[in-house]
Amino acid sequence: MSINLLDFDAKGLAGFCAKIGEKPFRARQLLRWIHRAGEADFDAMSDLAKGLREKLSAAAVIEPPKVISDHTAPDGTRKWLLSVGAGNGIETVYIPETSRGTLCISSQVGCALACAFCSTGRQGFNRNLTVAEIIGQLWWANKVLTETFTSEAGRERPITNIVMMGMGEPLTNFENVVTSLDLMLDDNAYGLSRRRVTVSTSGIIPAMDRLRERCPVALAVSLHAPNDALRDQLVPINRKYPLRELLGACERYLQSAPRDFITFEYVMLDGVNDSVAQARELVQLVRNIPCKLNLIPFNPFPDSGFKRSSANAVSRFRDVLMEAGLVTTVRKTRGDDIAAACGQLAGKVLDKTRRAHRSIAETAG
Numbered sequence: 001m002s003i004n005l006l007d008f009d010a011k012g013l014a015g016f017c018a019k020i021g022e023k024p025f026r027a028r029q030l031l032r033w034i035h036r037a038g039e040a041d042f043d044a045m046s047d048l049a050k051g052l053r054e055k056l057s058a059a060a061v062i063e064p065p066k067v068i069s070d071h072t073a074p075d076g077t078r079k080w081l082l083s084v085g086a087g088n089g090i091e092t093v094y095i096p097e098t099s100r101g102t103l104c105i106s107s108q109v110g111c112a113l114a115c116a117f118c119s120t121g122r123q124g125f126n127r128n129l130t131v132a133e134i135i136g137q138l139w140w141a142n143k144v145l146t147e148t149f150t151s152e153a154g155r156e157r158p159i160t161n162i163v164m165m166g167m168g169e170p171l172t173n174f175e176n177v178v179t180s181l182d183l184m185l186d187d188n189a190y191g192l193s194r195r196r197v198t199v200s201t202s203g204i205i206p207a208m209d210r211l212r213e214r215c216p217v218a219l220a221v222s223l224h225a226p227n228d229a230l231r232d233q234l235v236p237i238n239r240k241y242p243l244r245e246l247l248g249a250c251e252r253y254l255q256s257a258p259r260d261f262i263t264f265e266y267v268m269l270d271g272v273n274d275s276v277a278q279a280r281e282l283v284q285l286v287r288n289i290p291c292k293l294n295l296i297p298f299n300p301f302p303d304s305g306f307k308r309s310s311a312n313a314v315s316r317f318r319d320v321l322m323e324a325g326l327v328t329t330v331r332k333t334r335g336d337d338i339a340a341a342c343g344q345l346a347g348k349v350l351d352k353t354r355r356a357h358r359s360i361a362e363t364a365g
């Protein structure tokens, strides 16, 4: 079976070149061709010797996940469903704005963490994505978007920001995610700054500490509740890593973070976590941590059992936070009509945990 070169960062490509008897500088050339130029055809890599091109064609491929579907919403949000084999599909979403273009990348097929309000979590879990499947989402999107992109005021290229906020909990697929982050940051690949690459976690504390040491990119933490009793229900991993410990990990992370704040995500669920009293409790919870709050109107999906908070409830909640001096934004809901909004990435998951069956049974009951 051919080796997929999308699986390698700079170090991995150097190892691969050594194995086929090539000098280390060939790895840098390859990295540039693959990721900067988006080239998948070895014959087109004009500064590689013919003998090397033939060797590469015989031993290796550059193969991202295959596109199953490609939809663009009226607001420009674009979503790809990509096949990762054996009937599984993952989703990647591009959100263009005037001054930036954000790509939302998946890290797993499904998710094992089963957050109560999450469409991905509802589907169960199949497996971690490989590096080629993670970075392949960026490789593919960058290639197709670059073909049509004309540089705009505010940005020179289509993708300026990455958020690891698609399907899955990135920090439970640590090594593959970090190798992918290395590629995103590598000047010979995508050359993004750490500030523009965000990992979003539900709070896997030991992995947050490892990320801080290994590759401290910007961090978003899915909070969703102002106390342990409610968070235990909404984000079950809280039972293992409760809020006090989670906030301690956030403080440690800030010592190495590329930004001087943590983003806290808070999905707004009608009658569940959106009262004024809960907003006050949230203020007390995070008051000692430099942070920004991002309120996310819930995106309903079939049988979710939750409703989106009213616009009034969201405003009231935001006002309490802002009056307490917390920088707070309300996420614009984009791509609704193609189910590309936060928490709606569903892909196609052949559940190995059988949770999907249990949820359907629970909903039915």
Ligand code: SF4
Binding pocket: 111, 112, 113, 114, 115, 118, 119, 120, 121, 122, 166, 167, 168, 169, 202, 222
């Ligand atoms: S919100 Fe994130 S961590 Fe929770 S189930 Fe969904 S994908 Fe997994």
